[in-house]
Amino acid sequence: MPKTDLCDLLQTDYPLIQGGMAWVANACLASAVSNAGGLGLVAAGSMNADLLRREIRLAREQTDRPFGVNIMLMNPDVDALAAVVLEERVSVVTTGAGSPGKFIQAWKDAGIRVVPVVASVAYAKRMEKLGADAVIAEGTEAGGHIGELTTMVLVPQVADAVSIPVVAAGGIADGRGVAAALILGASGVQVGTRFLACDECCIHENYKQLVIKARDIDTMVTGRSGGHPVRTLKNKLARHLIELEKQGASFEEMEIIAVGSLRRAVQDGNLEEGSFMAGQAAGLVNDCLPAAQIIAGLFRQACSLLGGQMPVAVPGLRQELPAGGVR
Numbered sequence: 001m002p003k004t005d006l007c008d009l010l011q012t013d014y015p016l017i018q019g020g021m022a023w024v025a026n027a028c029l030a031s032a033v034s035n036a037g038g039l040g041l042v043a044a045g046s047m048n049a050d051l052l053r054r055e056i057r058l059a060r061e062q063t064d065r066p067f068g069v070n071i072m073l074m075n076p077d078v079d080a081l082a083a084v085v086l087e088e089r090v091s092v093v094t095t096g097a098g099s100p101g102k103f104i105q106a107w108k109d110a111g112i113r114v115v116p117v118v119a120s121v122a123y124a125k126r127m128e129k130l131g132a133d134a135v136i137a138e139g140t141e142a143g144g145h146i147g148e149l150t151t152m153v154l155v156p157q158v159a160d161a162v163s164i165p166v167v168a169a170g171g172i173a174d175g176r177g178v179a180a181a182l183i184l185g186a187s188g189v190q191v192g193t194r195f196l197a198c199d200e201c202c203i204h205e206n207y208k209q210l211v212i213k214a215r216d217i218d219t220m221v222t223g224r225s226g227g228h229p230v231r232t233l234k235n236k237l238a239r240h241l242i243e244l245e246k247q248g249a250s251f252e253e254m255e256i257i258a259v260g261s262l263r264r265a266v267q268d269g270n271l272e273e274g275s276f277m278a279g280q281a282a283g284l285v286n287d288c289l290p291a292a293q294i295i296a297g298l299f300r301q302a303c304s305l306l307g308g309q310m311p312v313a314v315p316g317l318r319q320e321l322p323a324g325g326v327r
Contacts (some may be wrong), residue, residue: 003015004188005187006167006187006188008166009113009134010092011091012037012038012039013038014295014299015167015189016033016188016191016295016298017038017068017094017115017167017192018041019070019143019195020043020045020070020094022072022144023265023267024201024203024266026043027055028202029291030055032062032290033195034063034065035062036216036294037295038295039091040063040067041067041068041206042055042067047081047196048077048080048206049083052069053084053088053189056069056088059325060272066092068091068093068094069090069092070093070095070096070229071094071100072095072097072098073098074097085112086106086107086110088123089110090112091210092112093115094115094136095115095117100132104131114133118137118293119146119148120149121157121158124137124158124161125162131219134167134187135162136167137155137166139143139152140170141231142192142193143193143279144192144231145228146231150170150171151170151171151181151233152180155168155186156184156185156205162175166187166189167189168184168190170279172191172281173194173279173281173285174284175303175305176301177227177281178302178305179301179302179305182302182306192279194281194284194285195291195296196285197285197288197289199291203265204265204268206269206270206271207276209267210278211233211278211285212285212286212287214283214285218233218282219231219234219278219282222254225245225312229313232276233282235272236273241258261273284306
């Protein structure tokens with residue numbers, strides 16, 4: 001099993017962070033991933049402060065391993081959420097949809113690791129200057145809110161530009177993706193879509209089955225024209241939003257239609273009116289497994305691919321892989 005500087009930073013067995021998926025990543029999923037040796041995240045994107053506090057405390061009842069919280073900085077309750085993270089002394093905070101600059105110092109003073117999601121080299125360098133402990137370089141293959149660059153081109157450029165650990169995200173759902181991320185210069189991976197089809201993930205069964213049955217071409221991106229692109233699985237709602245874009249609808253008009261759609265997918269399994277956010281890696285997901293089995297499988301395959309085959313040292317590795325890989 002490859003040990004990297006990300007494992008040291010997060011105090012995990014595997015260099016893996018579970019994606020901070022709003023409405024999806026609760027205490028149950030986060031604790032399962034942490035118990036399996038990765039870093040589980042409770043996603044605060046759909047929560048108020050009271051609910052986040054309850055989920056953090058519930059996760060602590062279910063694991064004695066480090067776990068984190070993901071905060072979407074456009075959440076109107078972001079100040080209250082940031083305060084809960086401080087008060088509860090979580091191990092790690094990941095952030096998205098904005099700059100965490102005004103919170104970073106307080107979090108770091110409390111011993112909390114800060115790991116923002118970035119979609120460009122410039123933003124990664126800015127986060128490093130602000131004191132981030134690592135960055136998650138997320139490619140456009142990812143589900144949910146996305147940037148423009150692919151994981152393949154974003155990760156090595158970010159890795160060249162900063163001295164802190166880089167976590168690759170977007171399109172990673174098996175050990176081949178993990179191995180590729182390490183070769184590109186990442187110190188670890190963030191995995192989201194694969195955990196949608198996970199025994200401990202509490203989304204509606206309709207959602208899980210859509211992911212499992214998805215083909216390579218079964219996601220689409222809405223909102224590009226308004227500057228708020230979101231990748232989802234194809235369904236009636238997604239196609240309707242695309243048609244509205246073609247007709248020149250504003251972001252505000254589309255937002256009215258889309259509001260509540262992620263909840264309708266996660267909780268109700270509404271196949272027509274739900275927003276089933278998932279990355280392009282859904283085409284690689286063919287079954288539903290326990291989190292521990294998913295994580296072990298990812299790194300067993302990655303180690304088998306990397307062992308004895310590396311033409312150069314993998315950036316971030318602090319432990320040699322055994323010749324012939326891990327079986």
